[in-house]
Amino acid sequence: MPTTEYTCVLWDVDGTIADASRGILPRLVAVFESYGLPVPDASSLSLWIGPPMLESFQRLGGMGIDQAAEAVARYRALAAEDGYAAAVDLYEGVPELVRDVHAAGIPQSTASTKPENQVRAILEHYELIDQFEAVSGAASGPEGQHEGKAEVLQRALTRLSAAGVDVSRPVLIGDRHHDIDGAALYDIPVIFVDWGFGEASEAEGSIARVATVDELRELILPEGR
Known part of the structure; x- marks a missing residue:
């Protein structure tokens, strides 16, 4: 039986499980250059990781909704060409914790605004897919561009519940204020x-803030398993 107070664990992906920054900036540069627009500075990359891309192309890129939607499509086409797991690294210690949570009998799901096919590709590439009872991300088509954290959380909980998982006491692991806002x-x-891409101020509203995987382990596996 699980030794934690949580009946299931929901994981954000970018900035929590995976660091995709090596691939994101080159794709952003290519998209902006395709429009003849100034490219994002590397120092601002962290602002792009985590929020839905449609939102970022509008808020950070200064695009209108139609151009932003087209830019997202261009960005995703580049990601497909590269391979969704290309230039993606996993944070040290996180895969082991995911496996230990699974071994402890605590059901897990992703809850990412990254397109679901990309999330699945990353988990399959790193042989983590079988550690999750459900894999949930944003819809892969144009409709997914408008989905935020709340929508993918609802999908994750629905899928876990359909699989017979007790979703009465979930916890979400994340690194941006979007995670906290959606979960609320x-x-x-x-x-x-x-260790993700959020600023310290974005932790407001969370129940805990951890600096290391060991600290996270203590919170979701209290006996240190």
Whole structure:
């Protein structure tokens, strides 16, 4: 039986499980150059990782909704050409924790605004797919561009519930304020991880903030398993 107070664990992906920054900036540069626009500075890359791309192309790229939607399509086409798991690294210690949570009998799901086919490709590439009872991300088509954290959380909980998982006491692991804002709609507590791309101020509203995987382990596996 699980030794934690949580009945299931929901994981954000970018900035929490995986660091995709090596691939993101070159694709952003290519998209902006295709429009003849100034390219994002490398120092601002962290602002792009985590939020839905449609939002970022509008808020950070200064695009209108139609151009932003087209830019997302161009970006995703480049990602498909590269291979969704290309230039993606996993944070040290996180795969082992995912496996230990699974071994402890605590069901897990992803809850990422990254397109679901990309999330699945990363987990399959790193042989983590079988550690999750459900894999949930944004829809891979144009409709997915408008989905935020709340929508993917609802999908994750629905799929877990359909699989017979007790979703009465979930916890979300994430690194951006989008995780906390989306989870608040469902009263889901959030543990904020410092190794991602969020600023310290974005942790406001989380139930805990952790700097290391060992600290996270203590919170979701209290006996240190």
